[in-house]
Amino acid sequence: MEDESKLSRAIVLAIGAQGVVEAHPINCKPPEIQIDMASHFVTNRTEKDRDAMIRWARNVANR
Incomplete structure (x- = not known):
């Protein structure tokens, strides 16, 4: 057990x-x-406005 404490102390001292x-x-x-x-x-769909297109894209993404 004494050997372990000497070894760990030597390691700590060697850090610097x-x-x-x-x-x-x-x-x-x-x-x-x-x-x-x-x-x-990718689709051939056409949507009537931008908001409808965004809803479609979000629906596809959620699936």
Whole structure:
């Protein structure tokens, strides 16, 4: 048990020692996932106004 305390103390003391390299991660973000959903919104429909078109698009998106 005494050996464990000496080891952990040596590790703590070595943190600021010369020659110890600190790691700085360059990219911690996961890759962005892109899914093409455009095919769901292709249609020959015509809507009477902009609001009707937006309602249709929201309905398709919700499905």
